[in-house]
Amino acid sequence: MKILLVGGTGFISKRIVQNLVGRGYNVTIFNRGLSANPFELNKRVNCVIGNRDNENDLKKVLMGKKYDVVYDMIAYTENHSRIITNILKGKIGRFIHCSTISVYMISDAVHCPITEDQYNRKVMKYFARNPFGMDYGINKRKCEEILWSEHNDKTFPVTMLRPTFVAGPEDPSKRDYFWIQRILDGKPLLVPGSGDFAFQQVFIDDVAKAFCDLLDHDITIGNAYNVAAEEIFSLNEYLGKLSELLNVQPDIVHIDQENFDRLDISYFPGGDVFPYNTRRTSIFSLEKIKKDISYKSTPFKVWMPKTIEWFVKNNKDSIGYDKRQSEIELIKNLRNKHKNYELI
């Protein structure tokens, strides 16, 4: 089977390549050659250098090659999906697109647990601080729209996965390390809002396996699937589990969300700084993926210790840690001001 991945050396796509190679497949990866390539010496992985934003580069790797499967791991805009679709229509066995649960979370008309058919609910009033990424979600929806409009079981068979927050060793967003580093420093922990909203992460190896398992199940053609951990935690529960693993009893201080949003430590140009503060319950149905590919997630207590170990060994600072002192000062001041309140 001839398989191509657009991407191949980043957090998610690298794990998919490793998994495919483990299953005995040869894989071609297409990327700019900017990220380190762990497959340089691997005879099963052929790397083609090019930029997907340059249509001719994509044409060079895709045209006349007859791939059985193409994984598009890095389509972020309508144009990305349109160009690749136009090149591949009628010439491909399967097209697998990496989407996201953000396609749901730009709507406030979705109902938990969110099922796959809710992907096109009415877009909410523009909310720049949407923790799931407003522009990101809108653009990923546009990618999906292009692909669904071109989907055809024979000439352009599309499948999509919609992962939640992907986590594990090497996660470049360092969401978990944000909390790990703060718990480990032993200073008070600032938590925006009540911390009661439920959310789901997903372990990177489970995502990679799901992407590869699609190949064994033709029933997945023409379908989209949520992929998430079966375990559901609120932010408070997550911090409790993490603290247990770190063997530290954290001193947690909640701050009212609106007050928090006014602080410069809460936001950076990429979005909210404090991870997993989802601002609303956001849980996703796994019925479909369990039924069609027998999906099972790895328990938190199995994957998180490896993740902690990797981050503690490899990372100096998490996002916003340069402003950690401001968080601590803020807690001190608020505590002096509101001695009797739990949520300050």
Ligand SMILES: NC(=O)c1ccc[n+]([C@@H]2O[C@H](COP(=O)([O-])OP(=O)(O)OC[C@H]3O[C@@H](n4cnc5c(N)ncnc54)[C@H](OP(=O)(O)O)[C@@H]3O)[C@@H](O)[C@H]2O)c1
């Ligand atoms: N992380 C999450 O929590 C999460 C959750 C849901 C969905 N997703 C989805 O996951 C996908 C991204 O996963 P990822 O961040 O782990 O990255 P990834 O899939 O590993 O992709 C990064 C790869 O793409 C290559 N690349 C980047 N820009 C390129 C370009 N213009 N032309 C050619 N190659 C390019 C990079 O190599 P070079 O730099 O060398 O080009 C690298 O190989 C996205 O579709 C995103 O929507 C992520």
